[in-house]
Amino acid sequence: MPITTDLSSETINFKNNLNDYPEFKKTRMDFWDGIWGKFRNKIGFGSYYHKRLLQVYQHILLADSSVIELGCGNGKLLGKLHCKKKVGVDFSYEAIELAKARYPECQFIRADALEFRHDETYDYIILSDLINDLWDIQMVFENVNPLCHSRTRIIINYYSKLWEGPLKLVQALGLKKPLLEQNWLTSGDVRGLLYLTEFEVIKTWQEILLPVRIPLLNGFINKFLVKVALIRHIALTNFVISRPAPKKFPPRKTNLVSVIVAARNEAGHIKEIIERVPQIGLGTELIFVEGNSTDNTYDVIVNEINNHPDKNIKLFKQPGTGKGDAVRKGFSEANGDILMILDADLTVPPEKLPLFFDALVSNKGEFINGVRLVYPMEKQAMRFFNLLGNKFFSFIFTYLLGQLVRDTLCGTKVLWKADYHKISSNRSYFGDFDPFGDFDLIFGAAKLNLKIQDLPVRYKERFYGTTNIKRWKHGWILLRMVLFAAKKLKYK
Numbered sequence: 001m002p003i004t005t006d007l008s009s010e011t012i013n014f015k016n017n018l019n020d021y022p023e024f025k026k027t028r029m030d031f032w033d034g035i036w037g038k039f040r041n042k043i044g045f046g047s048y049y050h051k052r053l054l055q056v057y058q059h060i061l062l063a064d065s066s067v068i069e070l071g072c073g074n075g076k077l078l079g080k081l082h083c084k085k086k087v088g089v090d091f092s093y094e095a096i097e098l099a100k101a102r103y104p105e106c107q108f109i110r111a112d113a114l115e116f117r118h119d120e121t122y123d124y125i126i127l128s129d130l131i132n133d134l135w136d137i138q139m140v141f142e143n144v145n146p147l148c149h150s151r152t153r154i155i156i157n158y159y160s161k162l163w164e165g166p167l168k169l170v171q172a173l174g175l176k177k178p179l180l181e182q183n184w185l186t187s188g189d190v191r192g193l194l195y196l197t198e199f200e201v202i203k204t205w206q207e208i209l210l211p212v213r214i215p216l217l218n219g220f221i222n223k224f225l226v227k228v229a230l231i232r233h234i235a236l237t238n239f240v241i242s243r244p245a246p247k248k249f250p251p252r253k254t255n256l257v258s259v260i261v262a263a264r265n266e267a268g269h270i271k272e273i274i275e276r277v278p279q280i281g282l283g284t285e286l287i288f289v290e291g292n293s294t295d296n297t298y299d300v301i302v303n304e305i306n307n308h309p310d311k312n313i314k315l316f317k318q319p320g321t322g323k324g325d326a327v328r329k330g331f332s333e334a335n336g337d338i339l340m341i342l343d344a345d346l347t348v349p350p351e352k353l354p355l356f357f358d359a360l361v362s363n364k365g366e367f368i369n370g371v372r373l374v375y376p377m378e379k380q381a382m383r384f385f386n387l388l389g390n391k392f393f394s395f396i397f398t399y400l401l402g403q404l405v406r407d408t409l410c411g412t413k414v415l416w417k418a419d420y421h422k423i424s425s426n427r428s429y430f431g432d433f434d435p436f437g438d439f440d441l442i443f444g445a446a447k448l449n450l451k452i453q454d455l456p457v458r459y460k461e462r463f464y465g466t467t468n469i470k471r472w473k474h475g476w477i478l479l480r481m482v483l484f485a486a487k488k489l490k491y492k
Contacts, residue, residue: 071130075099141197206235258336262326264291324437343411365453370412374456
């Protein structure tokens with residue numbers, strides 16, 4: 001595992017003119033060695049701030065993941081994270097020695113982030129309160145690239161420029177570790193630097209309005225008030241989650257696709273579904289989950305399977321109730337490494353499924369969500385109040401999830417089976433809360449910080465049977481989903 005740890009200025013071989021960097025680095029190293037020696041046992045002003053950062057990172061990271069933190073300092077954040085593999089990098093001798101003594105279960109490396117080279121990849125790369133202190137942020141982002149696989153998430157938090165004055169004041173009062181001259185960046189600056197180094201931003205948000213512990217106020221101000229539209233811009237720290245740009249990893253073209261159809265009272269649609277669902281990738285596995293219909297849906301499926309022996313079709317009885325239960329049954333029986341949901345009423349044409357496949361395998365998104373609200377609909381496809389409700393909830397859920405989700409209840413959703421397994425294994429965080437199944441998947445994808453990509457479709461009128469959606473009853477369930485998302489994802 002070759003790692004560059006030589007901290008002498010002679011090792012610097014930068015592409016642009018950085019003649020001043022050796023002096024800058026030496027000043028920084030001496031400064032931080034002195035700081036970590038002086039503040040070795042002092043709690044200080046920042047104890048609540050760092051505790052809140054830990055809560056945020058703990059919410060983001062999965063327990064079975066690997067993580068590397070550049071600029072880890074004394075390892076306080078990294079050491080307390082619940083992750084399988086933890087590596088910390090810092091150029092301060094005092095900080096690294098302190099980190100090794102306190103957190104022996106972690107691996108700590110003394111190295112400069114601008115020179116660091118490593119041949120392993122990680123699920124998460126953390127840059128916490130680092131980019132404010134760097135000589136060249138773009139160069140560090142470029143060094144991060146080799147540490148990434150296609151699903152790596154880069155998590156950055158940095159001080160807001162609005163806090164430049166207040167931070168200098170508390171430093172002058174001796175309530176916070178002093179800092180040398182800092183980079184003060186806007187969110188646009190950071191987004192631009194990530195773009196230049198081939199990263200794509202997934203979501204951004206703000207944390208911490210009140211960085212000192214004041215009982216009863218901290219929870220309200222730092223979990224709720226900081227999320228308010230106008231107030232959030234004066235928060236102390238900005239968060240960014242990004243991923244490697246899609247073009248860095250070539251499309252996977254050979255994949256078996258499983259299309260799951262939850263069918264309850266849909267006998268009139270079955271023949272068309274079988275005839276119209278296309279062969280995609282290595283082939284399409286069509287899985288029907290019949291939901292205790294009052295018509296002859298089950299028998300029709302059996303007959304059509306017999307009429308199409310050349311097609312890979314499976315049929316299962318739904319074990320419980322609700323579309324979500326049926327979809328989970330279908331997913332559990334699927335052999336494909338790509339999972340697709342197709343509504344049995346054919347209101348979304350099956351011929352559009354290859355577009356979802358292409359978006360997923362080309363890494364344009366990691367959770368592809370159909371949107372019915374872009375193109376004009378057929379006249380009876382969606383009732384007026386349903387349409388109004390969908391537009392309202394799309395606005396609310398986009399705010400709560402931190403990613404654009406225009407249509408939460410469109411039945412057509414596509415994801416990798418491996419990602420579904422992660423959603424399923426982390427389902428205990430949300431519980432069994434969703435009769436539709438749509439929110440179980442969307443909330444799970446948002447919790448994993450998958451890149452959710454909307455894909456517009458034309459919404460058709462059903463030609464057999466009636467919708468299973470009950471406008472007012474399910475509207476109340478949607479309101480419950482809003483509160484659920486607010487509690488579990490936004491105001492955590």
